[in-house]
Amino acid sequence: MPPSVTETTQRTRAAADVPQHPDYRAPLYNGRWKRSIPYVDEDFARDDMDEPHLKRKHTILREHPEVEKLYGTEIRTFYVTIVLNALQLGLAYHFGQTRHFSWWQYLVTAYIVGGTATAMLGVVIHEACHCLIFGQKWLNRYAGLFANICLPVPIAQSFRRYHIEHHTWQGVDGMDPDLPLEWEKRLIKGNTLCKLLWVFIYPVMYVVRGAVMQRDRGLVISKWELINLAFNIVTDTLIYKICGPMGLLYLLLSLWFGYSLHPGAAHFVQEHYTFEDGQETYSYYGILNIPMMNIGYHNEHHDFQKIPWTKLPQLKSVASKYYDQLAYHTSWVLVHWYFITQKTIGPQSRVIRNYKDFKLGRSLLGKIKLFEQAAKK
Numbered sequence: 001m002p003p004s005v006t007e008t009t010q011r012t013r014a015a016a017d018v019p020q021h022p023d024y025r026a027p028l029y030n031g032r033w034k035r036s037i038p039y040v041d042e043d044f045a046r047d048d049m050d051e052p053h054l055k056r057k058h059t060i061l062r063e064h065p066e067v068e069k070l071y072g073t074e075i076r077t078f079y080v081t082i083v084l085n086a087l088q089l090g091l092a093y094h095f096g097q098t099r100h101f102s103w104w105q106y107l108v109t110a111y112i113v114g115g116t117a118t119a120m121l122g123v124v125i126h127e128a129c130h131c132l133i134f135g136q137k138w139l140n141r142y143a144g145l146f147a148n149i150c151l152p153v154p155i156a157q158s159f160r161r162y163h164i165e166h167h168t169w170q171g172v173d174g175m176d177p178d179l180p181l182e183w184e185k186r187l188i189k190g191n192t193l194c195k196l197l198w199v200f201i202y203p204v205m206y207v208v209r210g211a212v213m214q215r216d217r218g219l220v221i222s223k224w225e226l227i228n229l230a231f232n233i234v235t236d237t238l239i240y241k242i243c244g245p246m247g248l249l250y251l252l253l254s255l256w257f258g259y260s261l262h263p264g265a266a267h268f269v270q271e272h273y274t275f276e277d278g279q280e281t282y283s284y285y286g287i288l289n290i291p292m293m294n295i296g297y298h299n300e301h302h303d304f305q306k307i308p309w310t311k312l313p314q315l316k317s318v319a320s321k322y323y324d325q326l327a328y329h330t331s332w333v334l335v336h337w338y339f340i341t342q343k344t345i346g347p348q349s350r351v352i353r354n355y356k357d358f359k360l361g362r363s364l365l366g367k368i369k370l371f372e373q374a375a376k377k
Contacts (some may be wrong), residue, residue: 005233012217019374022367025049028325029056031335031351035274038190038346044179045274045351050361051170053281053302060303060319062372067304070315074308077133080293081124081147084117088150088251096247111262113255115289119264120148122155123135123293123309129160133310141224148228149235152251153207157228162210169306170175170272171280173352177213180205180347196261198347199340202268203259266332269339271298273349276327280351283316284329299326318368 001273025031029052036045038140061067091113095106124133131137162177169175174252184205188194198205213219240248271306271335279320284296297312300323307315329335339345 006132006279019371022364022371023049023055023361024051024279025055026368027056027059028322030278030326031280033164033351034276034277035349036350037344038248041344041348044185044343044348047171047280047351047353048357049353050358051280051302051353051369053170054362055365056076057303058257058323058369060322062369062376064318067315067318070311072133072307072308072311073135074310075133075154075292076310077124077127077264077308078143081121081193082120082322083145084124085146085150088114088117088254089239089243092150092243092247094247095250096242096244102180106246110250110253111257114250115257115262116264118151118254119262121151122259122290123295125156125159125294126163127309129163134350136293145228145231150251151234151255152232152239152248153203153233153255154225154228157222157224158207158210160212161222161225167302169358170302171353172358173353173354174216175355176352177209179209179350179352181209181212185346185348188347190346192343193339195340195346199265199269199336200260201245202265206259212310220266253371261336263288263332263336266335267292267295267298270296270329270332270335273339273345273346274351275329275338279327284332284335285324286330288331288332296329296332298326299323328375 003265023029031047031049031052033045033047036043091109095101095109124147125144128140128147131140133143134140141157141160144160148154148156166176166178173177173179184198188198214221238250239251243250259268267284270282272281274280275282281299281302283299286296289296294309294312297309297316300307300312302317304315
């Protein structure tokens with residue numbers, strides 16, 4: 001039997017009496033925006049709120065305060081760095097002092113072994129910039145330099161500087177150094193060949209974006225970046241003298257392969273290029289998280305930057321109610337394949353917000369806390 005007019009009116013009034021969450025995106029904090037599609041849209045997708053991670057973090061902590069027990073450091077990251085440096089320097093010495101190898105052996109080793117080791121060292125630098133290896137900030141600075149020995153280009157301290165800004169200003173136009181430049185989205189669009197070349201030169205683009213932001217915002221090179229530069233000049237010179245030019249070239253090729261068209265580098269695309277409407281950050285849950293030290297757990301990392309890589313799977317398990325509802329990837333090879341071959345995605349497939357909307361969204365944090373506390377009662 002259909003409800004009476006009186007019953008319907010009572011239900012409508014009851015629904016109206018239910019307080020609305022201050023942020024319409026709760027609890028996952030996915031937006032209402034549609035992703036930017038090359039040849040259909042000209043610019044990035046645009047959001048009208050702040051990035052989702054800080055609010056989701058607070059929501060999870062109010063429901064699972066035990067997550068804070070996962071905060072800390074992971075000394076084993078430093079041990080991994082020792083092994084990787086020993087491996088790469090050993091191979092550099094082998095190729096620099098031995099002439100009994102072919103070019104295909106040299107290149108295949110640089111891609112498979114060197115590229116993988118380089119990608120892993122990139123993860124170490126990432127952990128160091130978040131102070132997740134040692135308890136003291138200065139020790140993490142030196143851990144980043146130590147991981148930079150086998151990367152012939154000074155990366156560690158510049159990465160730290162701009163990566164922290166990326167977390168702080170994710171998606172904010174003109175402030176997030178991770179966003180592609182104007183010419184990237186204008187020239188590349190959804191063209192397969194252009195995207196293939198773009199992925200291949202990604203090591204260069206990472207440097208160029210930082211330099212452009214440094215120029216546009218009137219920033220100067222920091223003390224630690226100068227230290228990093230001097231450190232690499234010394235280490236590169238020693239490697240050249242001990243291992244020879246072929247040894248140093250091996251490390252350069254490893255760096256290029258490991259940061260470009262390599263499965264371990266696909267996380268650069270996986271993390272924030274929009275594969276679904278409304279979701280701006282994606283995790284990868286696949287077997288390569290084992291050698292790559294869980295760098296694929298990107299939603300989890302952005303939500304909780306104080307949790308080291310060894311405990312990110314535990315975070316996902318505790319807060320599965322949230323993370324299992326988000327879209328994710330299971331293959332880095334397919335991430336590259338889909339990104340390169342599909343015309344509906346390209347460098348413009350990111351989301352941006354202006355500073356005013358970002359701050360407006362952040363201003364809701366106090367109201368969200370009161371709302372969620374009241375909802376528990």
